[in-house]
Amino acid sequence: MRRTLPILLAILCTVCLTHSLGASEIEAPSETAKPPDSTLVTESSKSVIEVGLRYNGDRIDFSGTLAETGADALIAKLTSPAETVKINVKGRVGPFWMNTRQYEVENVPSMYQIQASAPLSEITTPELAEELKLGFDTIKDQMKYHILKGTDQGNDAETIFQGLMKIKVESELYAIDDTGRIEIKDGKNFDYYFDFPPDAKPGHYNVEYFLIKDKKLVGKASDTIHIKKVGMVAYIAKAAEESPVIYGICAVLIALGTGLIVGFFFKDSGH
Amino acid sequence: MFNIYLPIADMSINFFLVIGIGGMVGFLSGLFGVGGGFLLTPLMMMIGIPPAVAAASDSNQIVASSASGAFGHYRLGNVDMKMGLIILAGGVTGGTVGVHLVHYLRAMGNFEFVMKMVYVVMLGTIGGSMFVESLRAIRKSTATDSVEMGEGEMNQPGLSRIFNKLPLQMNFTKSHLRTSAIFPFFIGFMVGVLAALLGVGGGFIMVPAMIYVIGMPTITAIGTDLFQIVMTSANVTLQQAITNHTVDIGLALTLLMGSVVGAQFGVRASKYLRGEQIRILLSIIVLAMMFKLFLDLVLTPDNVVSFAAGAGGGH
Numbered sequence: 001m002r003r004t005l006p007i008l009l010a011i012l013c014t015v016c017l018t019h020s021l022g023a024s025e026i027e028a029p030s031e032t033a034k035p036p037d038s039t040l041v042t043e044s045s046k047s048v049i050e051v052g053l054r055y056n057g058d059r060i061d062f063s064g065t066l067a068e069t070g071a072d073a074l075i076a077k078l079t080s081p082a083e084t085v086k087i088n089v090k091g092r093v094g095p096f097w098m099n100t101r102q103y104e105v106e107n108v109p110s111m112y113q114i115q116a117s118a119p120l121s122e123i124t125t126p127e128l129a130e131e132l133k134l135g136f137d138t139i140k141d142q143m144k145y146h147i148l149k150g151t152d153q154g155n156d157a158e159t160i161f162q163g164l165m166k167i168k169v170e171s172e173l174y175a176i177d178d179t180g181r182i183e184i185k186d187g188k189n190f191d192y193y194f195d196f197p198p199d200a201k202p203g204h205y206n207v208e209y210f211l212i213k214d215k216k217l218v219g220k221a222s223d224t225i226h227i228k229k230v231g232m233v234a235y236i237a238k239a240a241e242e243s244p245v246i247y248g249i250c251a252v253l254i255a256l257g258t259g260l261i262v263g264f265f266f267k268d269s270g271h
Numbered sequence: 272m273f274n275i276y277l278p279i280a281d282m283s284i285n286f287f288l289v290i291g292i293g294g295m296v297g298f299l300s301g302l303f304g305v306g307g308g309f310l311l312t313p314l315m316m317m318i319g320i321p322p323a324v325a326a327a328s329d330s331n332q333i334v335a336s337s338a339s340g341a342f343g344h345y346r347l348g349n350v351d352m353k354m355g356l357i358i359l360a361g362g363v364t365g366g367t368v369g370v371h372l373v374h375y376l377r378a379m380g381n382f383e384f385v386m387k388m389v390y391v392v393m394l395g396t397i398g399g400s401m402f403v404e405s406l407r408a409i410r411k412s413t414a415t416d417s418v419e420m421g422e423g424e425m426n427q428p429g430l431s432r433i434f435n436k437l438p439l440q441m442n443f444t445k446s447h448l449r450t451s452a453i454f455p456f457f458i459g460f461m462v463g464v465l466a467a468l469l470g471v472g473g474g475f476i477m478v479p480a481m482i483y484v485i486g487m488p489t490i491t492a493i494g495t496d497l498f499q500i501v502m503t504s505a506n507v508t509l510q511q512a513i514t515n516h517t518v519d520i521g522l523a524l525t526l527l528m529g530s531v532v533g534a535q536f537g538v539r540a541s542k543y544l545r546g547e548q549i550r551i552l553l554s555i556i557v558l559a560m561m562f563k564l565f566l567d568l569v570l571t572p573d574n575v576v577s578f579a580a581g582a583g584g585g586h
Contacts, residue, residue: 053521056274056283086579088380096568098384102579149380163576198274198283229278233521236278240516248512251331251520252505255527259338259501262531 041065042209044223049196050230057172057198060225062207063191066184071211071218073123074182075134076115078194078207078225082107082142087160091153101150103160107142110201112168115192116178123212132210132217136165136174172197202227279519280324286525288318293332293529300333300530301340301537302544303478303493303553308333308471308504309394311526312386313560322383323373324519326470327511331523333472333504336530341497343538349494351445351487357452358459358477358495362503365463370510373467377515380579386469387564393465394564397475398557404483405551446487446495455485459499466507472500475557489546 042064049058062076084106091100116123120134129135133142140161147156168174172195182192194207204226211219229237239247273286296311308329315325344350376382437451458480462473474496481492512518541549 051276053275055276088577088579090572090575090577096384096388097570097572097575098568099380099577102380160576163574166574167576167578198276199281201281233276233278236520240279240512240518240520244513244516245509247520248509248518251512251518251523252334252508254520255331255334255508255523256338256501256505258524258527259335259531260342262335262339262535 042221042223044207044225047223047225049200049225049227051202051227052229052231052233055198055233057200058196059193060196061191061193062223063189064209066188066190066211066219071213072184073212074117074184074190075120075123075132075210075212076182076192076194076207077132077134077210078111078113078115078205080110080112080201080203080205082109084108086148087164089150089156089159089163091150101152101156102148103156104146104148105160105164106144106146107139108164109139110203111173111196111205112136112139113174113194114176114178115182115194116176117180117182117184117190119178120176123215125215128212128215128217132208135176171199173199196225196227200227202229275521275525277320277324277519277522279328279517280320280522282319284318284320284522289522289525290529292318293336293526294533295529296526297336297530297533298537298540299533299553299556300336300472300474301343301534301539302541303474303537303549308466308469309390309475310556310560312470313390313564315522316383320522321517322386323377323515323517324522326373326386326468327508327515327517328519328522328526329470330466330504330507330511331518331520332526332530333470334501334508335523335527336534337472337497337500337504339531340534340538341494341501343535344490344494344497347490347494349490350498351443351491351495352498353441354443354446354455354481354485354487355495355498357441357455358462358499359502361456361459361461362463362466362473362499363506365460365465366467366503366507367463367510368460369464369467370507370514372464373511374514384568387568389465390469390564391561391568393469393476394557394561397479398554398561401479401550402554402558405547405554408547409551443487446485446491448486450485458484459503462499463503463507466503467510472504474500475553489549493541 042062045061047060049060066074084104085108087103087105088099089101089103090097093100114120114134120129124132124134130138133139143157143161145157145160153159165174175195182190184190204224207223207225209221209223210217228234236247239250274283275286275289276283292311292314296314299310308326311329311332312322312325315329316322320328341350373382376385435450437453439452440449441452442449458477462477465471465476466473474493477496477499478489478492481487481496482489485492487495508518544552
């Protein structure tokens with residue numbers, strides 16, 4: 001009986017997990033990459049990033065030609081749709097640090113990266129940068145804060161913005177590289193790449209290209225990149241969200257089965 | 272670098288780092304008769320795993336690491352089933368209450384603070400008293416174990432005499448004692464709440480309570496504790512999956528690989544150490560973790576801003 005218990009548990013785990021996974025069907029996202037503007041032709045190494053068990057961030061290479069625009073600079077901006085997030089702000093209570101305020105912040109892009117062929121201040125005017133929403137300050141201007149718990153300490157908006165920037169920059173979700181990663185060759189061909197860090201969430205990402213000549217916009221185009229969970233990662237995430245009871249039972253049975261099977265293995269191997 | 276992506280935590284992490292932490296904690300689990308969650312949860316948080324996911328997933332891996340250790344002790348005849356079932360009844364009740372407490376605290380935004388504060392109080396109290404007691408026992412070390420009793424002798428530690436006056440008195444022949452079922456149920460309930468709140472098995476509370484309050488022999492306390500840990504952690508895992516959706520089976524399975532192997536070596540290592548030696552080693556580890564968590568609560572944080580649980584963009 002003792003020997004058959006782990007085997008029975010292993011069978012139960014398999015049946016349970018199969019049932020749970022069978023209930024989770026992954027829908028392939030529709031790839032609707034927008035055709036580029038006639039003045040700019042771009043290509044990317046791929047348009048879909050798959051988040052599987054071995055995912056640790058990814059890189060997409062882009063290349064293209066400026067055609068006959070006469071542009072002398074190129075800016076590429078990668079953004080995700082703006083979202084609303086809940087933010088906790090810590091304060092000192094006696095000797096301890098704890099969350100004392102909670103805010104809802106609107107219009108925060110999950111990811112925001114810029115690549116430029118030259119420093120933004122050299123190829124754009126402040127007005128153009130604002131119009132194209134280039135730079136972290138444009139994110140700051142869009143953010144709207146609503147306090148949910150606690151009392152505003154007066155400078156909470158700035159504290160939240162700086163704190164958010166720190167989190168996003170450290171996780172490489174926000175980055176501005178205008179030191180020449182985009183290289184324009186022979187006056188018309190270019191190539192560069194975007195790094196998608198491991199924290200980049202599944203969803204649709206927009207890549208916008210701005211062709212600049214004498215600090216003026218002379219053309220633009222865009223591409224769409226998709227990040228989606230696939231395979232076991234997608235199954236587990238969906239099962240946990242949509243079939244939590246079955247998922248929980250599976251988690252327990254797998255743990256019990258694994259523990260007992262290994263126990264038997266050690267006994268049989270004479271350790 | 273060999274990374275794996277955790278589906279519920281939504282993050283990529285070094286595979287060998289998780290395996291190594293699991294193996295180390297698994298070894299301690301087998302050695303001390305504790306689930307190891309009190310070390311694992313803070314370690315997981317230190318490498319960036321969200322506290323709620325760390326606690327829930329640790330409960331899941333504790334089921335496996337303790338199942339292996341519990342079976343080892345069962346084979347050696349160290350499990351008092353009658354005592355274990357009474358504690359388990361309390362543990363299941365407490366675990367269910369605790370999971371809903373976690374849900375409430377996450378909504379309030381201070382789950383992490385409460386979690387660390389409870390850790391500091393619990394680990395400080397248990398680790399401190401265990402350290403003092405073990406040091407005293409080692410100093411006046413004699414030929415006989417200060418805790419283990421001879422065959423057939425009924426244990427009567429000071430605190431247990433209070434429970435002799437409570438109703439529901441029962442005989443526990445395996446542990447050579449007669450006591451009320453009320454305290455074992457109560458301590459099981461408390462550990463169940465802590466299992467949900469902290470992601471711990473509760474051995475660091477249960478083992479001292481069984482030895483010093485109930486009066487069980489050290490080795491029977493460890494074996495019985497592992498039995499209740501398996502069942503209580505299984506209940507908490509299920510409840511967390513249903514209520515909070517925070518059980519990351521990918522993380523738990525990776526931890527299992529290290530911990531189940533480590534636990535087997537721990538069980539064997541425990542046979543080469545005396546009761547007070549095991550307890551003083553455990554108390555030092557407990558106090559070190561308590562100190563680390565206390566510093567987290569009082570030192571100025573690098574960033575006062577963080578994403579709230581359940582909100583978009585949080586990692």
